[in-house]
Amino acid sequence: GAVVSQHPSRVICKSGTSVKIECRSLDFQATTMFWYRQFPKQSLMLMATSNEGSKATYEQGVEKDKFLINHASLTLSTLTVTSAHPEDSSFYICSAAMGQRGYGYTFGSGTRLTVV
Amino acid sequence: GQQLNQSPQSMFIQEGEDVSMNCTSSSIFNTWLWYKQEPGEGPVLLIALYKAGELTSNGRLTAQFGITRKDSFLNISASIPSDVGIYFCAGLRDGGATNKLIFGTGTLLAVQP
Numbered sequence: 644g645a646v647v648s649q650h651p652s653r654v655i656c657k658s659g660t661s662v663k664i665e666c667r668s669l670d671f672q673a674t675t676m677f678w679y680r681q682f683p684k685q686s687l688m689l690m691a692t693s694n695e696g697s698k699a700t701y702e703q704g705v706e707k708d709k710f711l712i713n714h715a716s717l718t719l720s721t722l723t724v725t726s727a728h729p730e731d732s733s734f735y736i737c738s739a740a741m742g743q744r745g746y747g748y749t750f751g752s753g754t755r756l757t758v759v
Numbered sequence: 760g761q762q763l764n765q766s767p768q769s770m771f772i773q774e775g776e777d778v779s780m781n782c783t784s785s786s787i788f789n790t791w792l793w794y795k796q797e798p799g800e801g802p803v804l805l806i807a808l809y810k811a812g813e814l815t816s817n818g819r820l821t822a823q824f825g826i827t828r829k830d831s832f833l834n835i836s837a838s839i840p841s842d843v844g845i846y847f848c849a850g851l852r853d854g855g856a857t858n859k860l861i862f863g864t865g866t867l868l869a870v871q872p
Contacts, residue, residue: 686862736801750801
């Protein structure tokens with residue numbers, strides 16, 4: 644089945660530094676990848692949609708200069724949290740779409756970011 | 760962002776009991792998906808529904824796509840301790856460039872052995 648690998652699984656960084664999270668589709672090509680943020684005991688909130696070779700589309704209220712997304716190939720998208728602050732601490736999850744009808748929406752295992 | 764209304768918010772049941780949860784929306788979706796998320800992990804797809812009225816099973820899990828296309832439910836029969844987790848519904852509207860999933864608010868399931 645389709646596998647999406649997300650790395651790292653956990654990261655602790657100092658306030659003011661930047662952190663990069665990678666999302667790879669291992670056995671399929673993903674023209675579209677999605678980045679979500681999840682706070683404790685809450686649902687997944689879509690941050691942005693990443694299309695290979697073009698600029699990401701950000702959801703309302705998500706700062707594109709803070710959450711930089713790059714989708715350089717059909718198997719890799721990255722999310723960089725720039726100048727991280729403690730309020731950016733959260734669980735970040737990516738998903739990759741193989742097809743249009745939902746069966747291709749495979750999720751990564753998530754990244755727990757803690758900013759100290 | 761938009762979310763789907765999911766109920767109940769949480770359930771605490773005994774092993775062996777059946778479980779039912781549902782998801783409602785004010786607008787129509789063309790695809791309904793049910794996911795399970797365990798602590799510290801990403802969601803895992805359980806069942807996908809593509810047609811109004813469709814009833815689909817995956818082992819002890821059964822889900823239905825509501826005839827109005829505005830709701831869906833998930834049943835788990837004879838629950839076991841490993842069913843513990845948060846269950847999310849997600850809706851998808853075809854069309855448009857992005858086909859974004861809209862997630863439900865989640866149902867926390869706890870199963871007592």
